[in-house]
Amino acid sequence: MKLGVGIGWRPEIDLTVEQLDVDFVEVVAENLHVGHLPESVLLLRERGLPVLPHAVSLSLGGAEPVDAARVAHLGALAEALDAPFVSDHVCFVRAGGLDSGHLMPLPRTRDALDVLVANVQAAQADLPVPLALENVAALLEWPDGELTEGQFLAELVERTGCLLLVDVANLYANARNLGTDVGRFLDEIPLERLAYVHVAGGQEHQGVYHDTHAHAVLPEVLDVLRQLRDRVDPPGVLLERDDDYPADAELAGELAAIRAVLA
Amino acid sequence: MATSRTPTSAGSAAELRPEELGFLAGGPGRAAEVAVVTLVEAGAVRISREGLVSAVQTRHRAWTPLQHAVLQSLPQALGDVVTHVARSSDASGLRWQLTERGLVRAPGSLSALRTVRRVLVIGAIVAVVLSIAGVVQFGATTPVLLSVVLLGFLLGRVARPLTGAGRAAVQRLKQAATTRNRVEMVAFHGLLGKIEGHLVWEVLGIGPRAAATLKRRQRGKSGGSASSGSGCGSCSSSSCGSASGSDGGSSCGSSSGSSCGGGCGGGGGD
Numbered sequence A: 001m002k003l004g005v006g007i008g009w010r011p012e013i014d015l016t017v018e019q020l021d022v023d024f025v026e027v028v029a030e031n032l033h034v035g036h037l038p039e040s041v042l043l044l045r046e047r048g049l050p051v052l053p054h055a056v057s058l059s060l061g062g063a064e065p066v067d068a069a070r071v072a073h074l075g076a077l078a079e080a081l082d083a084p085f086v087s088d089h090v091c092f093v094r095a096g097g098l099d100s101g102h103l104m105p106l107p108r109t110r111d112a113l114d115v116l117v118a119n120v121q122a123a124q125a126d127l128p129v130p131l132a133l134e135n136v137a138a139l140l141e142w143p144d145g146e147l148t149e150g151q152f153l154a155e156l157v158e159r160t161g162c163l164l165l166v167d168v169a170n171l172y173a174n175a176r177n178l179g180t181d182v183g184r185f186l187d188e189i190p191l192e193r194l195a196y197v198h199v200a201g202g203q204e205h206q207g208v209y210h211d212t213h214a215h216a217v218l219p220e221v222l223d224v225l226r227q228l229r230d231r232v233d234p235p236g237v238l239l240e241r242d243d244d245y246p247a248d249a250e251l252a253g254e255l256a257a258i259r260a261v262l263a
Numbered sequence B: 001m002a003t004s005r006t007p008t009s010a011g012s013a014a015e016l017r018p019e020e021l022g023f024l025a026g027g028p029g030r031a032a033e034v035a036v037v038t039l040v041e042a043g044a045v046r047i048s049r050e051g052l053v054s055a056v057q058t059r060h061r062a063w064t065p066l067q068h069a070v071l072q073s074l075p076q077a078l079g080d081v082v083t084h085v086a087r088s089s090d091a092s093g094l095r096w097q098l099t100e101r102g103l104v105r106a107p108g109s110l111s112a113l114r115t116v117r118r119v120l121v122i123g124a125i126v127a128v129v130l131s132i133a134g135v136v137q138f139g140a141t142t143p144v145l146l147s148v149v150l151l152g153f154l155l156g157r158v159a160r161p162l163t164g165a166g167r168a169a170v171q172r173l174k175q176a177a178t179t180r181n182r183v184e185m186v187a188f189h190g191l192l193g194k195i196e197g198h199l200v201w202e203v204l205g206i207g208p209r210a211a212a213t214l215k216r217r218q219r220g221k222s223g224g225s226a227s228s229g230s231g232c233g234s235c236s237s238s239s240c241g242s243a244s245g246s247d248g249g250s251s252c253g254s255s256s257g258s259s260c261g262g263g264c265g266g267g268g269g270d
Helices: A011-019 A039-046 A068-081 A110-126 A149-160 A168-178 A182-188 A219-231 A248-262 B018-041 B065-072 B078-086 B089-100 B107-132 B138-158 B164-176 B182-189 B251-255
Strands: A004-008 A024-028 A051-054 A086-089 A092-095 A098-104 A131-134 A163-167 A194-200 A203-205 A208-210 A236-240 B045-047 B052-055
Touching: A004 A248, A011 A039, A011 A248, A011 B045, A011 B052, A024 A039, A024 A236, A039 A051, A051 A068, A068 A086, A068 A110, A110 A131, A110 A149, A131 A194, A149 A163, A149 A182, A163 A168, A168 A182, A168 A194, A168 A208, A168 A219, A182 A219, A194 A219, A219 A248, A236 A248, B018 B045, B018 B065, B018 B078, B018 B089, B018 B164, B018 B182, B052 B078, B065 B078, B065 B089, B078 B089, B107 B138, B164 B182
Parallel strands: A004 A024, A004 A236, A024 A051, A051 A086, A086 A131, A131 A163, A163 A194, A194 A236
Antiparallel strands: A092 A098, A203 A208, B045 B052
């Protein structure tokens, strides 16, 4: 499905999003109630823009069973918005009754992959639309990894049939902080299963690059998008901005820069 | 550049900032509304469809204390921002500065004048009752009564929240408050007021859900700490009797079109 260029819909910038030249939007699933969808989101749907629910709390990589209520909410939102698919992350956010508040990376072991596959399959069984999964930005790598990140994702796709949501900003962050080989990552993942792409800004702090979603998109992140574009024409590319929202013109400029890379 | 805490020459109404004019026309709540709108006009804040006010990432600029108070309170619903800022020490500082400049009467003097006026009114009522009861003769009380009424009337004129200079500034604001001058329009009419048959928030492009977060400030009730209690009640009960309250606007905005533009200046609160 061709999506085009989109932006993350957020309550603070609802009117801005309505005015920007975008082809689709993404909403954070946990921030919406199916029975009380924001007027702005409904307006965008009326205009025919795809609205894609993006979850952050399924904790699909966790050792605990998937929370059925969270999956049900995501599914209900997909139906309410007539979304072609939904998404979450390749990570865990809860363990032992504690919520980390962060998207925690998984150990890239076969045992961890087995757990992830089982959870993804359980979620897929209860979702009315396909599920896309996103690579996360990590500040650490668990020891004794058996697979590269690309191999891990490729096998996940092969075993579950899920779609991929490639975040090039997360990939850039991992390349910078952990030494991930961008070219190898892009070569290893099944790009034919690509649902869409995330682009976001970040900032270096004390030698560590942070994927903040609160700063401008770096040219280096657009370079990663360009490397992906050299391999595949992505169905969609979405700009994520979650804080310190700039002026409308600046957001429009970032969207234009993304379009320029895709052209 | 003068700040709200920088006193200028007493009695001078020159170079009043929009927030100051808003304060004169509608009290601290109106001043807070003006601060929000000037920030929107400067591209420094956004108001969402649902009324969430949030800061726009911009280069640091020299904001007024009230604008700074707005920015510090974000993100927050529009109505809550106005309430918060109207009750802030910065709004109190604005009142103090306007008092220093001879545009607003000091709360203490206003309070004393009103107390004297109340005593006179009570005295007049007692005199009338005693006359009716036959305790004293009408002939003896009539001159006293007339004097009390005249004194009370004069005190009522003097006890208005704004000085003559303040009222004159509001009158000048009234002339400038057109739909073309958006900030002056807000300063005079308030976000919930009406201009040329349209609601001010509509003219500004603010959504109905956002406007619904604004709280109507009640007549006669002082709002936050910035208000001295000399709120719009003084307006409605004195020379402002002709003020229309039917415009759906905030309480102080309702004084528009009457001769009491300054009558609401001392209070309003929120």
